Amino acid sequence: MGGMKRHSAIGRRGFLRSASAALGAGFWADQTLDGAVQNVNRNSQPSDLKITDLRIAVIKGAPMTCPLLRIDTNQGIYGLGEVRDGASKTYALILKSRILAENPCSVDRIFRKIKQFGGPARQAGGVCGIEMALWDLAGKAYGVPVYQMLGGKFRDKIRCYADTTESHDPKVYGQRLKERKEQGFTWLKMDLGYDLLENEEGTLTHPLGTKYNSPPNLQHMFTGHELTDKGIARMADFVATVREYVGMEIPLAADHFGHIGVNSCIRLGKALEKYNMAWLEDMIPWQYTDLWKKITDAVDIPTLTGEDIYLKEGFIELAKNHAVDILHPDLATSGGILETKKIGDSIQEYGVPMAMHFAGTPVSCMANVHCAAATESFLVLENHSVDVPWWDSLVEGIPKPIIDHGFITIPEKPGLGVTLNEEVVKQHLLEPGYFEPTPEWDKERSHDRTWS
Secondary structure: OHHHHHHHHHHHHHHHHHHHHHHHHHHHHHOOHHHHOOOOOOOOOHHHOOEEEEEEEEEOOOOOOEEEEEEEEOOOOEEEEEOOOOOOOHHHHOOHHHHOOOOOOOHHHHHHHHHHHOOOHHHHHHHHHHHHHHHHHHHHHHOOEHHHHOOOOOOOEEEEEEOOOOOOOHHHHHHHHHHHHHOOOOOEEEEOOHHHHOOOOOOEEOOOOOOOOOOOOOOHHHOOOEEOHHHHHHHHHHHHHHHHHHOOOOOEEEEOOOOOOHHHHHHHHHHHHHHOOOOEEOOOOOOOHHHHHHHHHHOOOOEEEOOOOOOHHHHHHHHHOOOOOEEOOEHHHHOOHHHHHHHHHHHHOOOOOEEEEOOOOHHHHHHHHHHHHOOOOEEEEEEOOOOOOOOHHHEEOOOOOOOEOOEEEOOOOOEOOOEEOHHHHHHOEOOOOOOOOOHHHOOOOOOOOOOO
16 A cells, blocks of 8 residues: 555656656747846846945035945945935944945845944934945845835835925915926925014014024924914915915925924914915924824824934834824935835834935935835825936936926836936035045944943
């Protein structure tokens, strides 16, 4: 009986081998060997990749100052990243010695190694810029776009809104925003600061001798600046005029209110309800979860914060407490591409959508685009460079204009999908040097452990 079973098993295996051989013969009859490996990147062996250098080129006037970084490898392929707008290139360079000789395809492991060196706002720039470049390298090594390595895409195009130069004349500002709508943008944002009231008596209560946002960088709750009813009415009338130009149908968000107290934020928010704002952004610092919830619960239009939060935990805290209605990471601060996708996925569990803050070159822009493509809860991506005539020309390899009627098409090429236009980049450098070697940063050392 056992012999019969053994004979039967051998027979089945023999049949399968014969069938496989027949299928294989048919395949090779129709396909060449070259055809079978046409998608393999022969210039890269991912398991043997090693980081050999990190170099910097600083762009000015894009419209911000933006340090680009390039991570080189032993196989000739490189990855591009970007330190957040307005941040120091040193935030990236100090991490060079910690990534040399690492395999750049180990993106998450390297990120966990260096993330202790990031912090809120611009302090995260080096960690996030390196993370972007690692994804660019990994995508090139494996021959796939970054979004595919994140699990695929939910959309083919990314909706954008554009920063628009403000004016204290609501008719001028309204016309500028109307022109954005005519350019094809389907989402708008305006600045609405209490600097509008600087020269209007009776609109602001504040300690005598202080001025708008004075002293600088003092958090809102500690300034003693409060709007009067007259000031609130003036700011609401400003928005009413803008709405006359753009209509009520298009989302219109507002930002840069100034360092006013929590009660002024609530009273202003209530006055803006009838204009159906898309969101009220960063009315107070992001750290104050309970105060944010107080504002959000009192106002019947969406609230938003997040561009200065580093890592997912701060976002999750705000989301689970329903302290704001929308969260707004800047990928160049929040932890990079993968961490920002984790943020979007995590806050989705609490019913909170994700908009994305961005102000940089097309390199960081493409990092945002891939992340937005792979995140289901994504709403809209900011862009500050629509009026910079040479911005599109900084990169090659994607359709131009990059923002076409308010949308960016997701690149399908490996990695981030762009290469630099060296000639144009060199025309807009803040300082001499185009990705020069940085050996002085090769041996920066410390005992980096954060626990004992």
